[in-house]
Amino acid sequence: DAKTTQPPSMDCAEGRAANLPCNHSTISGNEYVYWYRQIHSQGPQYIIHGLKNNETNEMASLIITEDRKSSTLILPHATLRDTAVYYCIVNLNRDDKIIFGKGTRLHILP
């Protein structure tokens, strides 16, 4: 079973920041938080990952709470192309098989 809980769907206005929450209350100390997204009819795409510290790359920012029981993926300026299903995944290391949960379907509204 997936180790994460995400809201099934969210809406966000184009140009605004999209904040996608994820609960992973059973995460262990050496497990990473990964985020992927799946745009319709495509394979999932890696977005970002983190262990303890907040992370930022060209796609998004990842905020992990101090107790590591939850995290938030932030798309700073959402566009219509960001409409996708976003998956939050907990993995021991990148060689681990990925077990997908149901994800959050993000709708970007024009």
Added chain:
Amino acid sequence: SAVISQKPSRDICQRGTSLTIQCQVDSQVTMMFWYRQQPGQSLTLIATANQGSEATYESGFVIDKFPISRPNLTFSTLTVSNMSPEDSSIYLCSVVDRGKGSYGYTFGSGTRLTVV
């Protein structure tokens, strides 16, 4: 990052027949993973394919139904055998991307299978 070529991209098959899906990676990888995505659902891991050993299947998936080959470090096939309409899904392969600056998994574009 790694580039995966998956074939066919889609197919319509008769029930009772079999379809073999191919996954070619442009770099050598130790493990390849096969997933199924049923309509409107999330991805479900079918099996992990290591070169030189038998694939490891997840609960609910068996080798007789989904035989996997892994002849070398850049190629794998998944066969969907004795198909029924319930096998209509998207099938995807993935690998750990060890390219410079890469951290996650790379996925193929998927094979959309319809069984009639």
